[in-house]
Amino acid sequence: MIKVAFYDTKSYDHEAILEAEGAAALQWTFHDYRLTAETASTAAGADAVCVFVNDKLDRACLEKLAATGVKLVALRCAGFNQVDLSAAREMGIAVTRVPAYSPHAVAEHAVALLMTLNRKIHRAYNRVREHNFSLAGLVGFDLYGKTAGIVGTGKIGRCTAEIFRGFGMQVVAHDPFPQEAWATEHKIRYASLGEVLQVSDVLSLHLPLVASTHHLLNQETLAQMKPGACLINTSRGKLVDSAALIEALKSGRLGGVALDVYEEEEGIFFEDHSGAVLQDDTLALLLSLPNVLVTSHQAFLTREALNEIAHVTVTNLGMVNQGVFLPETLLT
Ligand code: NAI
Numbered sequence: 001m002i003k004v005a006f007y008d009t010k011s012y013d014h015e016a017i018l019e020a021e022g023a024a025a026l027q028w029t030f031h032d033y034r035l036t037a038e039t040a041s042t043a044a045g046a047d048a049v050c051v052f053v054n055d056k057l058d059r060a061c062l063e064k065l066a067a068t069g070v071k072l073v074a075l076r077c078a079g080f081n082q083v084d085l086s087a088a089r090e091m092g093i094a095v096t097r098v099p100a101y102s103p104h105a106v107a108e109h110a111v112a113l114l115m116t117l118n119r120k121i122h123r124a125y126n127r128v129r130e131h132n133f134s135l136a137g138l139v140g141f142d143l144y145g146k147t148a149g150i151v152g153t154g155k156i157g158r159c160t161a162e163i164f165r166g167f168g169m170q171v172v173a174h175d176p177f178p179q180e181a182w183a184t185e186h187k188i189r190y191a192s193l194g195e196v197l198q199v200s201d202v203l204s205l206h207l208p209l210v211a212s213t214h215h216l217l218n219q220e221t222l223a224q225m226k227p228g229a230c231l232i233n234t235s236r237g238k239l240v241d242s243a244a245l246i247e248a249l250k251s252g253r254l255g256g257v258a259l260d261v262y263e264e265e266e267g268i269f270f271e272d273h274s275g276a277v278l279q280d281d282t283l284a285l286l287l288s289l290p291n292v293l294v295t296s297h298q299a300f301l302t303r304e305a306l307n308e309i310a311h312v313t314v315t316n317l318g319m320v321n322q323g324v325f326l327p328e329t330l331l332t
Contacts, residue, residue, distance in 0.1 A: 110260075119140040143164070203230070
């Protein structure tokens with residue numbers, strides 16, 4: 001029986017994975033802590049490890065996994081910036097991911113963040129609960145007729161763009177690999193990153209984190225954004241330089257920011273820190289600003305997405321002995 005060490009377990013993915021077809025044929029060990037070089041020895045005896053976005057599979061961690069006989073790293077997410085792929089390749093460890101579980105889940109969360117931020121629903125909700133029915137300070141803007149910029153028109157970016165088109169927004173997009181037929185069909189225009197930054201009232205990021213996209217939004221590029229624009233990031237925290245973001249908010253350059261991901265989210269997001277003093281001053285400052293909305297990397301969290309993640313992950317894990325994986329899920 002294939003043995004799987006499952007890391008960073010939460011109740012919702014524990015339930016979804018055990019309900020997936022084929023899960024009963026595997027032997028599971030669930031750990032609530034993350035997989036790192038420090039915890040890798042707990043994979044001893046396992047054929048595969050199953051990990052999420054904030055586990056850290058650097059060379060040191062992969063060396064320990066290889067030494068214990070782990071043959072597969074099964075990511076239960078789409079992004080793979082947390083794994084040193086070339087080290088895994090060298091060590092003969094296969095790495096699989098779930099390339100598309102529900103682009104709609106993430107796109108709809110990005111739009112929910114924008115709607116909440118713009119119409120100040122989070123503030124209105126709190127006020128009304130205290131019987132404060134005043135509308136002062138709750139003015140938003142019509143999305144209809146405004147311009148949305150989409151950076152990265154992969155699966156999620158395209159869903160998001162289509163929702164924005166449904167609101168009657170203009171959409172300009174930037175991607176090194178433009179999808180021309182799709183753009184024509186939806187009356188979407190591709191432009192340079194510089195132009196997208198300049199013309200967008202709303203900018204939504206849907207590109208992967210790689211070395212060349214680290215701090216894509218920095219002091220210089222944030223300064224190119226349209227004054228008063230809203231920024232939505234549901235992709236990866238390190239796409240945005242948080243210190244520069246705070247400056248752009250303090251100067252009033254940006255009208256609002258909604259983040260589902262944060263540069264230093266590792267060790268903070270997904271956990272309950274409500275009884276502790278938050279040690280991250282940058283996050284604390286962001287949370288204190290009235291025009292900043294933060295969710296804790298929850299864009300993927302729909303029933304449909306969890307079921308699809310579980311299904312594809314269990315399928316990959318079931319194939320570990322044959323060394324044959326669904327080609328579209330295989331990274332090494
Ligand atoms: P995808 O691979 O389908 O699309 C990514 C697109 O980004 C591609 O079209 C690619 O050409 C484009 N791209 C690459 N470099 C670029 C650059 N420098 N400028 C503009 N575009 C660039 O990926 P998908 O499924 O749409 O996911 C996008 C990102 O969303 C993932 O990389 C992941 O980080 C994030 N994500 C976040 C989740 C959450 O819960 N918050 C859940 C799932 C994904």
